[in-house]
Amino acid sequence: MRLDTKKITVIAMFCAIAYVIVVFVRIPVVMFLKYEPKDVIITIGAFMMGPFTGFVISLIVSLVEMFTISDTGVIGFLMNVISTCAFTCTAAFIYKKNHTMKGAALGLFAGLVVMTLSMLLWNYLITPLYLGVSRSDVVKILVPAILPFNLLKAGINMALTILLYKPVVTALRKACLLPPSETGANKRKLNPGFMIFALALLATCVLSILAMRGII
Numbered sequence: 001m002r003l004d005t006k007k008i009t010v011i012a013m014f015c016a017i018a019y020v021i022v023v024f025v026r027i028p029v030v031m032f033l034k035y036e037p038k039d040v041i042i043t044i045g046a047f048m049m050g051p052f053t054g055f056v057i058s059l060i061v062s063l064v065e066m067f068t069i070s071d072t073g074v075i076g077f078l079m080n081v082i083s084t085c086a087f088t089c090t091a092a093f094i095y096k097k098n099h100t101m102k103g104a105a106l107g108l109f110a111g112l113v114v115m116t117l118s119m120l121l122w123n124y125l126i127t128p129l130y131l132g133v134s135r136s137d138v139v140k141i142l143v144p145a146i147l148p149f150n151l152l153k154a155g156i157n158m159a160l161t162i163l164l165y166k167p168v169v170t171a172l173r174k175a176c177l178l179p180p181s182e183t184g185a186n187k188r189k190l191n192p193g194f195m196i197f198a199l200a201l202l203a204t205c206v207l208s209i210l211a212m213r214g215i216i
Helices: 005-024 038-049 051-068 073-097 101-131 135-174 192-212
Strands: 027-030 033-035
Touching (some): 027 135, 033 135, 038 073
Antiparallel strands (some): 027 033
């Protein structure tokens, strides 16, 4: 699809939805770490329009967030972009090469791994700058806090993307904001096996967060 009015409209819509989610949905998980579902919206957009579009949406949303609601400034902006792109762009790149439900699942799993590993590294490098602690102090929380947080975050993103991608694509095609599928893939229903997997993954991640919060 050309970079025309429709594509710009869809990109702007995804940016707006992702930003609204950041403002209103911030779920504490462990320590200073909070889950925001914005990556789900950005990943759906990247699946539709490619990994570079995912990067652009992530950049715009993180930039607006930095100038409006963020209290972490440039460092928070950098961490947001790295985290989102590690998950979203990895998943979208693989899905673009293998445009099937299995390709989407493989891409999302790869995104989970890349994001989790990259955030271990970047939290080790960057967290001391905005928390004002030593790097040795950060090492102490990498495994008990940062690792499980990013696994849970990516797991929820993976599950919600699988569940929401097809309905969102169908709605946008009905609104004539996306072109019809060349392969007719939009006519196929979501594989029940993938739906069960996504629901089970989502339930597991939610229960794990509740347990970490001491709620259950």
